[in-house]
Amino acid sequence: MKNESQAMGHRQVMESLSGLLLALFVALVSSTVVSTALPRIIGSLNGTQTQYTWVVTATLLAATATTPIWGKLADLFNKKTLVQVAIVIFVIGSLLSGFAQDTGQLIAARAFQGLGVGGLQALVQVVIAAIIPPRERGRYNGYLGGVLAVATVGGPLLGGLIVDVSWLGWRWCFWIAVPLAAIAFVVLQATLKLETVRRENVKIDYLGAALIAAGVSVLLIWVSFVGNSFAWASWETATMVGAGVVLLGAAIAVERRVKEPVVPLHIVVQRTPALAIIASLAVGVAMFGGSVFLGQYFQIGRGYSPTEAGLLTIPLLAGVLVSSTISGRMISRSGKIKPYIVAGTILLVLGFLGLGFIDHATPLWEIGVAMAVVGTGVGMSMQNLVLAVQNGVPLSELGVASATITFFRSLGGTIGVSVLGAVLANRVTADLSTALHVPAGQSTGTTSALNLQALPPQVQTIVHTVYGDATAHIFMISAAVGVIGIIAALLLKPITLRTTMDLEKKDADSVVAR
Structure with a gap:
C-alpha cells in the first residue's frame, strides 16, 4: 500500500480523487440544494426569518465545531476510514432532515448532518494534501473548483426542481443526497489507497x-x-x-x-497561518453570509420560482469555476500564490459592493455581473488560502493545520450567516411593520411572510418590495468585512510553493522551533 509520505503518479492521484471529489460533491450539494428550496421549506413549516437563518447556521456551526477534531483524527488514524465515517453520519442527518415535522426538528437534524459535513470538508482537504505536493496541488485545484461549480450550479437547480414538482416535495431535497453518498462510500472503498496510521497514547x-x-x-x-x-x-x-x-x-x-490541542496555537501565531486565518474569516463571512441569501432575494424579493432562482445564481458559480481552474494552473506553473489571493479578495469586495446597491427592481444583468465578480474572487482566494497554510507545515501536522484554516473559514461563514441573517430579519420586521401599519414588535399575523402562497396578493407585493430592498444591506456589510481580507492578503509574505511532499528537515526544525 502506498505510503502517505510518497507522492503518487498522476493516474493514481486521479483514481484517488474520484471518490474524494464525489464525497465533497455530496457535502456541497447538501447545502446548495437547500439554498433555493429553503424559502419554500420554511414557508410550508410556517417558520420565521430567524429560523430560516438557523437552518443554515446549525449545519455550519456543527461543521465548524467538529472540523478541528476531524483534522486531529486525520493525523492519528486512517484517513479513508474517517471519510467513510463522516459519510455515514451525513446520511443519517440527511434522512432525519427529510422527516422533520417542524422547524425545530429540522434545525436539530441539520446540526447532526453538519457533523458529517465538517468531516468531509476537512478530510478531503487533508487527504488531497497527503498525496499531492503543494506545487502540484494548484493544477488539481481546478478539479476542486469544478466540483464546487457543478455542485453549486446543479444543487440550486435540483432543489428548485424538487420543490416545484408537486409529487416530489421539499423533503426530497434532503433525501436526494442519500444515494449519492452511498455511491461515494463505495467508490472511496475501491479507489483510495492509504496506509493505516497507528499511534500509541493518543489523546484528542x-x-x-x-x-x-x-x-x-x-x-x-x-x-x-x-x-x-x-x-x-x-x-x-x-x-x-x-x-x-x-x-x-x-x-x-x-x-x-x-x-495535542485541537487548534494548535504554535501554528496559529505564525505570520502566514495567522494572516491566512484572518483572510479566511473575512472571506467566509462575506461568501457564506452573503450568498446564502441570494436564493431568498430572487424568490421572496423578486417573485421568481425556486428553479428560476437557481438559474439566476449561475454567474456566481461560473466565476468560481473559471477562476479556480485558471488560477490553479497558473500557480502550478509559477509556484507563486500571493498575487492570486490578493486579487481574489479585491474582486470579492468589488462584487459585493455591486450587490450592495440592488433593490427589488434592479436589472438582472447588473446583478449577474456583480455575482460573477464575487465568484471570481472566491475562486482565486478561498482554496489558495488553505494551500498557503499547508505549504508551511510538516506532513505530521498537515491534518490539524488544514482543519484549522478550514475551521476558521467555516467559523467566518457561520458568523456571517448568523449576523447578516439577524440584520436582515430585524430590517425586514421593521419595514414590514411600517408598510403594513402594524406597531413595531407586534405580530403581523399567524402566517409567515415567507409563506407567500398563503398571503393576500396585496401583501405579497409588499413582502416582495421589503425583501428586495432590505437584502442590499447585508451585501454592503459583506463588502465591508471583505476589506479585512484584502489587508490580510496584502500583509502575507511572498510564498513559493514547495515541490516536495514534506518540508525539508531544516525547514521542519524551524517550524517546530517557532
Whole structure:
C-alpha cells in the first residue's frame, strides 16, 4: 500500500480523487440544494426569518465545531476510514432532515448532518494534501473548483426542481443526497489507497473543542435574538456575551496546556497561518453570509420560482469555476500564490459592493455581473488560502493545520450567516411593520411572510418590495468585512510553493522551533 509520505503518479492521484471529489460533491450539494428550496421549506413549516437563518447556521456551526477534531483524527488514524465515517453520519442527518415535522426538528437534524459535513470538508482537504505536493496541488485545484461549480450550479437547480414538482416535495431535497453518498462510500472503498496510521497514547482534545463550540454557539444565539427578543443593553446581553467570552477564554487556556490541542496555537501565531486565518474569516463571512441569501432575494424579493432562482445564481458559480481552474494552473506553473489571493479578495469586495446597491427592481444583468465578480474572487482566494497554510507545515501536522484554516473559514461563514441573517430579519420586521401599519414588535399575523402562497396578493407585493430592498444591506456589510481580507492578503509574505511532499528537515526544525 502506498505510503502517505510518497507522492503518487498522476493516474493514481486521479483514481484517488474520484471518490474524494464525489464525497465533497455530496457535502456541497447538501447545502446548495437547500439554498433555493429553503424559502419554500420554511414557508410550508410556517417558520420565521430567524429560523430560516438557523437552518443554515446549525449545519455550519456543527461543521465548524467538529472540523478541528476531524483534522486531529486525520493525523492519528486512517484517513479513508474517517471519510467513510463522516459519510455515514451525513446520511443519517440527511434522512432525519427529510422527516422533520417542524422547524425545530429540522434545525436539530441539520446540526447532526453538519457533523458529517465538517468531516468531509476537512478530510478531503487533508487527504488531497497527503498525496499531492503543494506545487502540484494548484493544477488539481481546478478539479476542486469544478466540483464546487457543478455542485453549486446543479444543487440550486435540483432543489428548485424538487420543490416545484408537486409529487416530489421539499423533503426530497434532503433525501436526494442519500444515494449519492452511498455511491461515494463505495467508490472511496475501491479507489483510495492509504496506509493505516497507528499511534500509541493518543489523546484528542475534546474539552477544547467543546469549549470552542459552546463559546461560539452562545455568541451566535445572542446575535440572532438581540435587538428583537431583548435589547442590546440588557441583562440577557450581559449574560450571553459574558458567558461566550469566558468559554472562549477557557478554550484558549486549554489549548495552551494540552499535549495535542485541537487548534494548535504554535501554528496559529505564525505570520502566514495567522494572516491566512484572518483572510479566511473575512472571506467566509462575506461568501457564506452573503450568498446564502441570494436564493431568498430572487424568490421572496423578486417573485421568481425556486428553479428560476437557481438559474439566476449561475454567474456566481461560473466565476468560481473559471477562476479556480485558471488560477490553479497558473500557480502550478509559477509556484507563486500571493498575487492570486490578493486579487481574489479585491474582486470579492468589488462584487459585493455591486450587490450592495440592488433593490427589488434592479436589472438582472447588473446583478449577474456583480455575482460573477464575487465568484471570481472566491475562486482565486478561498482554496489558495488553505494551500498557503499547508505549504508551511510538516506532513505530521498537515491534518490539524488544514482543519484549522478550514475551521476558521467555516467559523467566518457561520458568523456571517448568523449576523447578516439577524440584520436582515430585524430590517425586514421593521419595514414590514411600517408598510403594513402594524406597531413595531407586534405580530403581523399567524402566517409567515415567507409563506407567500398563503398571503393576500396585496401583501405579497409588499413582502416582495421589503425583501428586495432590505437584502442590499447585508451585501454592503459583506463588502465591508471583505476589506479585512484584502489587508490580510496584502500583509502575507511572498510564498513559493514547495515541490516536495514534506518540508525539508531544516525547514521542519524551524517550524517546530517557532
